[in-house]
Amino acid sequence: MAFILSCKPGEDGPDAIIGNSISVPNEVTTVQTSLEFDSDWTLENQASWFVVTPMKGSAGTANLTISILETNSGLKERAGNFAVTVNGTETLYYVFQDGTPGFSITTDSYTVTSEEQTFSFSVEGNVKYEAVPDVDWMTVNSVQYDSTLLEDNHTYSKYMTSVVNLSIQGNDGEIREGHITLTGEDGVTTATITVEQIGSLVADYSRTFLRRSLVLRFTGTWCKNCPYMNQALEDAERNDPDHIVAMSMHNLASNSHLAFANCNAFIALFGVDSYPTGFVNNYGKVENYTNPSIMTTMFNGLAEEAVSDLPSNTVIGGVTRLEKDTVYADISIASKEAGLYALNAFLLEDGLVYPQTGGADDYVHNNVIRIEMTDNLMGDNVSLEANGTYVTQLKVPVPSSVENTDNLHVVVYTTYRGTFTGSVSNVLYGNFGTVVDNVVNIPINTLVNYAYED
Numbered sequence: 001m002a003f004i005l006s007c008k009p010g011e012d013g014p015d016a017i018i019g020n021s022i023s024v025p026n027e028v029t030t031v032q033t034s035l036e037f038d039s040d041w042t043l044e045n046q047a048s049w050f051v052v053t054p055m056k057g058s059a060g061t062a063n064l065t066i067s068i069l070e071t072n073s074g075l076k077e078r079a080g081n082f083a084v085t086v087n088g089t090e091t092l093y094y095v096f097q098d099g100t101p102g103f104s105i106t107t108d109s110y111t112v113t114s115e116e117q118t119f120s121f122s123v124e125g126n127v128k129y130e131a132v133p134d135v136d137w138m139t140v141n142s143v144q145y146d147s148t149l150l151e152d153n154h155t156y157s158k159y160m161t162s163v164v165n166l167s168i169q170g171n172d173g174e175i176r177e178g179h180i181t182l183t184g185e186d187g188v189t190t191a192t193i194t195v196e197q198i199g200s201l202v203a204d205y206s207r208t209f210l211r212r213s214l215v216l217r218f219t220g221t222w223c224k225n226c227p228y229m230n231q232a233l234e235d236a237e238r239n240d241p242d243h244i245v246a247m248s249m250h251n252l253a254s255n256s257h258l259a260f261a262n263c264n265a266f267i268a269l270f271g272v273d274s275y276p277t278g279f280v281n282n283y284g285k286v287e288n289y290t291n292p293s294i295m296t297t298m299f300n301g302l303a304e305e306a307v308s309d310l311p312s313n314t315v316i317g318g319v320t321r322l323e324k325d326t327v328y329a330d331i332s333i334a335s336k337e338a339g340l341y342a343l344n345a346f347l348l349e350d351g352l353v354y355p356q357t358g359g360a361d362d363y364v365h366n367n368v369i370r371i372e373m374t375d376n377l378m379g380d381n382v383s384l385e386a387n388g389t390y391v392t393q394l395k396v397p398v399p400s401s402v403e404n405t406d407n408l409h410v411v412v413y414t415t416y417r418g419t420f421t422g423s424v425s426n427v428l429y430g431n432f433g434t435v436v437d438n439v440v441n442i443p444i445n446t447l448v449n450y451a452y453e454d
Contacts, residue, residue, distance in 0.1 A: 021094040021152045023077075024050075024068055031066040039087050047080025050095060066095065075099045075126050076159040079151050094152045099126050099159060101189045103182065106406075109194040111319045111447045113330040113393075116170035120323070121193060126158045127184035135178035137169040138195060164193075171197045175447075196447065201317045203334030203450050205387050209315035210451035213303040214413050214439040215246045217278045217367075218267065220254035224358035225288050229276040232295035236303070239296070242451075243303040245439045247348060247411055248367045251275075255354045257401060260369045262377055269378075270432055281306055281436040283420045285428040294426065301424035307453070309422060312438035313337050314384065314414045319447040322398070322405055329373060329394040329410045329442065334450060335384035341414045341437065342379030345394050347371050350407040370408075371399050379415060405444065413439035 024031050042056045043064075051067045072078045078097040083090050103125035112119055118141075123129075131140045144163045147156045164180065175198050182191045203209075215233060219226045230248075237244045249266060250258040266272075270279055278286035278295075280302040289295050318331040327347055335341075347370045356363035373394040374380045384390055398405060419431035442448045 019152065019154050020092065021096065021150075021155050022066070023096045023098065023155070024066065026072050026098040026100060027068065028071060029068050031068065033064050033066065035062045035064060035084070036060070037062055037086055041084055041086045044083045044085070046082055047095065049078065049097070050080060052082045068097065072097045072099055075102050075104055075124075077150060077157055081151075094150070094155075096150060096155060101127050101184065101186055103127070103129075103184075103189065103191045105191055105193070107322075107445055108192065109196065110321060110445060111196045111198065112168060112321070113319060114171045114198050114200050117168050119166045119168050119195075120163050121166075122324070123162045123164065123182065123191070123193075125160065125162075125184075125189070127186055127189045128160075128162075129182040129184045129189070131164050131180050131182050133166075133178055133180045135176075137171070137176070137197070138178050138180070139167045140180070141165045141167055166195075168195070168197065171199050174199050198319060198447055201332040201334070201389070201450055203315060203389065204452065205334070205336055208453040209312045209334075209336075209438065210242065210453050211307045211310070211312045212243055212245050212439045213281050213306045214411075214436045215244060215278055215280050215299060216266070216282075217246065217248045217276060218251065218263075218270075218272050219248055219276050220251050221258060221354060221356050221363075221365075222253060223275040225290060226276040227356060227359040227363070228290055228292050229278060229286070229288060229295055232289075232292040233278065233299055235292065235296040236299035239300050240303055243307060244299065245411055245413075245441045246367045247346060247369055248365065249369050250365075257354060257403075258352060258365060258368055260371075262372065265377055279432070280427075281310070281420070282415060282432050282434050283429055284422070284424065285430055286426075287428065289426075298424060298427055302422070302427060305422045305424055310420060310435070313339065314341065314438045315450045315452075316412050316414065316438055316440040317448055317450045318412065318440070318442055320410050320442045320444050322408070322444050325398050327373075327396055327398060327408065327410070327444065329412065331392050331394060331412055332450075333382070333384065333390040333414060335388055335390070336386065338386045338388075339384055339416060341382050341384055341416050342376075342434065343374060343382050343390075343392070343412070343414060344379035345373035345410060345412045347373055347396055347399075348409050348411055349402055349404070350409070352403060370402055371396055373410065382414075408444040410442045410444075411439065412442065413437075 180193045350366040352365040414437045415434040421429040
């Protein structure tokens, strides 16, 4: 059996007939093809969106009609097949219907740092295109395309992953924005990508830095009282969203999809012996109460106390981005006074749905620590100058545990050696070696500037 090259949809014919495969257009139409058989044959349709007739015949040339019953609304080719049996031997013939022309763009805006750099972003779609920037500080160097084999292991998909490679000039001024227009070879399909480039973050040292407090919550999916503290912390954040940043550290006995691999080092540092337990700024210990409102008052009280009694010397800003399978965080730390600090950073994920004892089977876990982003688990040492700015880039491969990269965010905080004792009711103040000076939460592909109390 073999295809004879007499296959056409209407008058124009398909793009290619290769082996046992045929490509058909994305329209309701009929396609004619001929097959040569050396014996009686039968045919079986195996797809719902096309029908092949006739269903049987004798030796010789068989003129088949493939009736396409519906269009394909997807961007990827639709694949189906029909089976022809001759003398007990079945052969599959593949039919691939073109997709609807277009692009699939997960993110249509990016934020990059102020440095001169090369930058790339990915686009998926079934149309090749020209990429043209509308500003002179961006240059498109190349567009690279890659495709995969379809089910016949012979035909390459028209649906491609492409990478646009840019050169971006350095920016020593204000934040600026440019756009890259993608114009398909069909002259119809278009898309626009926005690139925002930050300038150098400049701190106003005459103003009071916004003093955020870090809440590190030790938890586990097996812990029946943990939802009480989680509710209390969420309520505290709603009460004072500007001054509280939360992280949830699941221990190794928790659901394996949520557990933080290096949690035991923090458990030992803080002497955690019961769950849940929360620590605010590395000194204020909040133990479990089955009445969430008590803990909410403690969290809010500790945040307010830090603003009034422990104003921060540092303020943190920066931008994060996801490039392929790596998260980058370009961080700037401004400091009023000189001093030795540790820079701490963690990659977190929201929206993880797993059963929780004391909660529900579809309990939503947020602020789940996935991996540290610094070389040292307890932070990298940095020497800060008076009225100075410290700039660094952190990066980490996206762990396999991450379920949705759109829900990633990076928490960055500074610590210094010391302790603090305050007076918030029910709080156990302890000396665990360091104090959190300030903290910031940066969602993925987002710029966060320096913030002030006034």
